[in-house]
Amino acid sequence: MKKNFIIYLCFLAYLIVPAQEKVQTKVQDSIKTNFSLQEAIEFALVNNRNSQNATHDIEAAKQQKWETIAIGLPQLNGKIEYKNYVKYPIPGNQTAGDSFINFIFPKQSLTPSVTLSQLIFDGSYIVGLQSAKVFLDISKNAKAKTDQEITKGVTSAYSNVLLTEESIKLIHKNIKSIEDNLHESKAMLENGFAEEEDIEQLQITLNNLNNNLESLERIHNISLKMLRLTLGFIDDVNLTLTEDLQTLITQTKEQPTAFNDFSVFNNIDYKIAENETTSKKLLYKLEQAKLLPSISSFLSANYIGNSHDFTFFDKDQTWLSTALFGVSIDIPIFSSFASTAKRKRAKIEWLKSQNKLIDTEEQIQINYQTIQSDLDLAINTLDNKKRNLKLAERIENKNNIKYKEGIASSFELRQAQMQLYSSQQEYLQAMVDVINKKAELNALQN
DSSP: OHHHHHHHHHHHHHHHHHHHHHHHHHHHHHSOOEEOHHHHHHHHHHHOHHHHHHHHHHHHHHHHHHHHHHHTSOEEEEEEEEEEOSSOOOTTSSSSOHHHHHHHSOSEEEEEEEEEEEEEEOHHHHHHHHHHHHHHHHHHHHHHHHHHHHHHHHHHHHHHHHHHHHHHHHHHHHHHHHHHHHHHHHHHHHTTSSOHHHHHHHHHHHHHHHHHHHHHHHHHHHHHHHHHHHHTOOSOOOOEEOOOHHHHHHHHHHSOSSOTTOOGGGOHHHHHHHHHHHHHHHHHHHHHHTTSOEEEEEEEEEEEEEESSSOTTSTTOOEEEEEEEEEEEEOOOOOTTHHHHHHHHHHHHHHHHHHHHHHHHHHHHHHHHHHHHHHHHHHHHHHHHHHHHHHHHHHHHHHHHHHHHTSSOHHHHHHHHHHHHHHHHHHHHHHHHHHHHHHHHHHHHO
């Protein structure tokens, strides 16, 4: 029987393990790993942990707003107070009557009560309601700012991965070309048509390319990790980027490099500075509101039970009931001018925030013009680097032909190759600069 039971467990495990593997594979397959740039941005805005925390902050601000509102709504509280006198006057040993002593000094007492309170007027509460709304706006603007930074971060990380991938492809192509030259030069050396220095020059170039390739592969891995982190991935999933640099450049050039409807007031940095000014103003109003009296009312009912022994759950226990209604008025009179100093300080901070808002408006205008100019310059630089690359390719190709024909030296060939490799990297970097500058311009507009 025991043997049959073990066989049954083994058979069950055989069925369950493949099923679990299928489920895990299905879950992994369901995770999106192929991204265009726009898809990567949209994915990060949902899954990036900074974006998620900013969303949580908005929800927390909504709850805090309700907390503030609830202060002015009716409050109902219950209370149960139990007392047990360790030392108390013993009846019969006092000058007063025993019944009076029993009532005034019972050994045990239980007092359940319920109190209903209502705030009638408080200037601070009114300012608090306004502050709660502003705090919610601050959280929403902080979320927008976070999403803006995430968009720029994804664009930068995405283009950096493409940059390293394109660079690696070019280096592989260059290595193949150098290896072919090296093979031909060795054959020419054996036939007496080349010198040993030619082989050494080519070998130096090949060694440098191999070293650059190793460095780029390391940078590529780091760039992928940064992109995964920005997208919100935890595991090292295999990402596939469905767009290349040329596609992104084409999309960028199709978009306008200037916005006719640009408005500083739509800029998120201006909105954040405006939130700060409003907050400082409310703090000033709060200090002013503290000069006003606060009025509240309350309704309370309770039962009092006294007993020498714990008989509060007995049916014959005697209870005394009371109920009362009251109004409380808190009037500030004199604080040794502390409240005056607080009001003045709050007003100073408000005035400072107004100056900061003006500076922010001017700075955004300057940033917009600067980035717009930088984008135009980056596009012109890209066009220039593209022309330089074509010239460098032609020069390298001519020197390669001359070298094979014995007209050009290996040193001249190496100079042409170095110029080509430099032009290739400059062209790729110019493409990335255009993409990132466009992202910065979009961020200012939105």
